[in-house]
Amino acid sequence: MRTNTPRLGFSVALVVMSVQVGSAQTTNDPLLSALQTVAALPGAPSIVAAAGLTRANERLLTLEHAGSVGDPERRLVIVGGLDRTSESAQAVLEALRWFKSDAPAALRRTWTITALPCVHPRRCSPGTSGGGPESSGDLAFPPEGGFYNHDTSPELRYLWRWVAFQAPDLVLEVRSGQDQSWEISGAAGTLTLDGPRPPEASLAAAISTGTPSGLGPVAGVRVSTNVDGAPRMLRTLLEAAASLPRSPLHEALLERSSRTPLEVATVLANRYPASPGVSYIPAVAWSNTLRLATRLGDDALVEKVRNQMARFLSGEAPTVSQPYRLTNLAGLFAFVDFSEPGRSQEALDLAVAGAEFVFPQAPDDVLRSPTGWTDDMFMATSLLSRVGGRTGDARYGATVGRLLTSYAESLQRSDGLFVHSARGPHAWGRANGFAILGLTEALTFLPDDWADRARVLDIYRRHAEVLLRHQAPDGMWQQVVDEPGSYRELTVTSMTLVALARGVRLGWLDDSYRPVIDRAWRGVAAHIAEDGAVVDASTSTGAGETKQYYLDRTAVFGPDERGGAMALWAAVEIDELVRR
Structure with a gap:
């Protein structure tokens, strides 16, 4: 279908973006x-983002x-x-331009579309030979x-996860061709289109079987079309999918995402920590299991924590031991x-002894055994x-x-983000989570007349x-954090959500933050499986000198x-x- 609206100025080719480590997206990229x-056209989709990196x-x-x-809309x-x-x-x-400018209103009301136009930016350049993924x-x-x-x-891994977490009811893989032709996966059988099955190794075929990203299948279609025929192609597809049900993946x-916070918390509190010990990770689980127990009146959760702490409370196992690390x-x-x-004077005595141990040992020291990383801001401050x-x-x-x-002076950039360390001058996600949680914990537990409250509150708000x-x-x-193509990561999202939600609840931030917090919660809930396994939590990470070091940290999928x-x-x- 041809329209009278001028075609977008992307007529010759794509050029490679100069997104090397430490550099930004070029502004003249077609x-x-x-x-x-x-x-900029009216309606959705309207946010330019990134799904990953090559x-x-x-x-x-x-x-x-x-x-x-x-x-309520179906998602393509x-x-x-x-x-x-x-x-x-x-x-x-x-096709996107047609949908936003010229598509019938009924189709725009029925469908929401997201798109990734070019999976292989260099392969989209002029003069590059074609060849599908099956080759x-x-x-x-x-x-x-x-x-x-x-x-x-790596781009195929980014693509695979991004597609799934867009919650599609239909996935369309577009290929270049002189004539329009369709390949229809078995899961797309209700579409009123004719065509053979797509190749087994194609995106359209693979996304339509099994449980992609631990979720469920979704109807996949592959089409060959020329540029002029793209609007007609999209209209044909949307009309053919009029009776397509919501996909198992979307469901x-x-x-x-429909689970209540208490439902998600209960699943997680009963699963974690699986390896209890004196370290910050079990402590986060214990602390919030106790809060959940109070909320639910569930004594069994308190007993779980008591039993896991028992060998430390009794003195059977030490709580302060070499090597001395703030993370422990x-x-x-x-x-x-x-x-x-x-509940336990022994627990408080052990905590006080540990806090005394953390105190600096010399006038010029900030702490005992500091790393100089933003991790210290949370590790020491929480205790x-x-x-x-x-x-x-x-x-x-x-x-x-x-x-x-002092850490804010050395690690907080002029734009307000934190770098991980002087040696790792990059805005790693969890490094920013540690920083804002450390600020949050101090503002929460120290008294109103704490001498540094105003200055710390200003750092927190920035x-x-x-x-x-x-x-x-x-x-x-x-x-x-400032690389939109890096993977969307669970721990920084959870930590940021905690800091912002508490800020709104305690009056440090205004209610304009609520929509941000609501979106963050939907994201977190979507990344927690029914059994408490997680999607894309960055593995343990030290300080690295290059941004690539952080980009390459493995994303955990599972417990x-x-x-x-x-x-x-x-x-x-x-x-x-x-x-509240």
Whole structure:
């Protein structure tokens, strides 16, 4: 179908984005310009984002919307460029432009569309030979392992996860061709279209079978079309899918995101920690299991924590031992929480002893055994602030104030984000989570007249404000916060949600943050399986000198102590905010 609306200025080809480590997206890229033009048209989709990165750090640009998986519209995801041609990417853009400008109102009311026009940016350049994914073994779907650090084709891992978490009811893979022809997966059998099955290793075929990303199948279709025929192609597809039901994948994500915070928290509290010990990860799970127990009046959850702490409370196992690491000593903050209200004096005594041990040993020291990473801001503050609040001893607040303000001076950038360390000057996601949680814990537990409150509150608010600008359309934050192509990561999202939700609840932030928090909660809930397994939690990470170091940290898919504990905290915190 031809229309009278001029075609977008993306007529020749895509050029490779110069997105090397430490550099930004070029502003003269034709694909970016074309997507921005489509985004500016009335209606959705209207957000230019990124689904991932190539091994050369070229962004996989997307056009998305910020709607909920519970919205009534059917959801279509369009993918181009898998055939390594610029024409398929142009066809996707032309179809999007038609949908937003000229499609019948009934179709726009029925469907929501997101799109990734070019999976292989370099292969979309002019003069590059075509060839579908089935022609190369490393381009087969579903991709196995390597999320998101595969040596040759990380983009397929990014694509696979991104498509699934767009909650599609229909996935359309667009290829370049002179004539329009369809390939229809078995799951798309209700479509009134004719065509053979797509190749087994294609995206359209693989997404329609099994449980992609642990969710469920979705109807997949592959089409060959030329650019001029793209609007007619999309209209044909949408009309043929008039009776298409909501996909099992969409239903699975809807079920996850519809759970209440208490339902998610209960699943996680009963699963984590699976390996209890004195360390910050079990402590996060213990602390929030106790909060959940109070909320539900569930003594069994209290007993679970008591039993897991028993060998430490009895003295059978030490709580302070070599090697002295703040990540371990931080585990004692949960002992403060367990000691309330009058539950265990032994727990409080152990926490106080640990806090005393953390104090600096020389006048120029900030702490004992610091790493200089933002991790310290949370590890030390979570313990010292609680003990200071319980004992009224001003030494704890003074140490926390010096720690937080000195680290902010050296690690908080002018834009408000934190870098991980002087040696790792990159805005790693969990590094920012540790920073804002440390600030949050100090503001929560230290007294109103704490000498450093005003300064720490200002640091917190600057950090919160800039984090808003880096939230992905689905509510998540990225593995590297200011790299939109890095994977959407669970722990930084959970930690940021906790800090923002508590800020609104306690009056440090205004209610304009609520929509951001709501989107973040939907993102977290979608990344927690029914059994408490998680999706895309960054593995343990030290300080790295390059951004690539952080981009290549493995994303955990399955049971994960850290991801489960942080998501539990997010669930408990959002429940408290909702009840306010």
